Amino acid sequence: MRKPSLPLWLWAGVIFVFLYAPIAVVIVYSFNSARHGGPWQGFTLDWYAKLFDSREKIEAAKNTLVLGLASTGIATVLGTLLGYGLSRYRFPGKKLFSRLMYIPVVIPDIVMAIAMLMFFSLLRDRLGLFELGMTTMILAHVTFQIPFVAIVIRSRMIGIDPAIEEAARDLGASAAQTFRHVTLPMILPAVVAGAMLAFTLSLDDFVVSFFTTGPGAGTLPILIYASVKRGITPDINALSTLIVLVSVIGTLAGLLLERPRRSSGES
């Protein structure tokens, strides 16, 4: 086993401080009683209490939750089937489709956002469907969540011994039964992990929501953006701290559930 040299330790230390300083400062300031930021003036929970007074914020929190749960539900089902299908069956053009799946992962948010805005607006003008609002936001979020779920499922499938499914088939189970009673239980941790990550993605998204939302369907990130444009207030730090907390729990849970694949996949 090699040991990192001292300069490497220092470098890594600096980078980690750099990565976590923004998160830390938001958390610290959410407990700072100073009204306009600035130096520390004592501990307070007032900003958290203030959050619950604001109807606007509670409404936005509700929207964020509805959006996150609905989109995660749809994306987890479709993404799981997609990840399973891509790792088990062949079809013409599969390679192309697998590659297209990475478009939502790397495309600049803004390009995806305006493409969907345009698409929904044009359909609304022609068909009267897709009025911008919660529904269009859910449709948009599912679109960028599906690939992430599918990628998690597919890498889990690689670590699964096909002999187990073969045994089920030999014992007379149909393909659907095999999937339901044999494959699904084995990939369940990955399904949950995918769902956690999908929910986190939805919670983190600002740009796509901003362009595909409509009146009365604002989310927390949209509200934060508007507040930041006016000048940061301490209650926004409190709100952000709560969002970061949920993301960190979601990510950690997702990563922990996903972990077994690393040991089996690498061997």
Add this chain to the structure above:
Amino acid sequence: MATPGRSKQGVEVRFGERLTPARQIVRSALTSGPGILWVNVFLLVPLLAVIAMSFLTRGSYGQIGLPLTFENYTRLAGFGAFGFDPLYPLVILRSLVLAAGTTLVCLIAGFPLAYFIVQLKPRAKQIALTLVVIPFWTNLLIRTYAWQILLGPESLAARLGTALGLVEAGQPLYPSLGAVYLGMLAAYLPFLVLPLYSSFEKLDWSIAEAAMDLGADAPRVLRHAILPQVLPGMVAGMILVFIPAVGQFVIPDLLGGARTVLLGNAIQQQFGSSRDWPFGAAIAFVGMAVVMIGLWYYARTAGSDSEEALL
């Protein structure tokens, strides 16, 4: 994966069942079908619509229609109604330079970090990787406005800047190009470190040791024995940083101020206040072209497992 047995009719025995190519397609349609359909309908079709839109004309009342025209692209290239204006060529150039700069900064910060993590003990490795991944999954908007606090007029950084004579006392360090770079580095570092790390993980150290035994000094070992081995992961990471960085909207918007108009802000303007969709679509096409070229280059050079390192 088990190697499937293939008979001459193209019937395969896979996972305990005999599948004809036709049955495989049926199964694919039942499993992958809905997901593929969804992404195609709600992303691919809209992206194609953006391309179509970029060739349409905007009327004087904001209505969109025929004739088909290249005008949006000539305007983007700088040849507008009032002669040559370098505004938009500069926007594109600035965005590409910012993305390239971000890639370089991420590489400088991330290469030693990946090299550090791979040398840790297995347990410490997991913790370090998790620490790299967590910021990636927390809200970018929040992490970006936090830099406004960290670079604010009374912050440590601003006082340090004053002491060094960079800014006047009581002035914030943003909006500035430097602030944008800080925000970009913090946002995109994981995209580079994770694929690079997975290349480091496969590194054959004996080659480096052999080079050392033969008398190569540290820089030459790095250059000739280590770098060639981790190149695929490094290129993958660089592409994964460059593509989304070209169109980044929130970071320049919050840390760059009005003077640094970039692709992202320009698109937002056309789809927001200016309501010139055909022209906005033409600008967005530049972003899409970067994605296409990037992904194509990626497929050619990097392994297919590199994207999955992000998860």
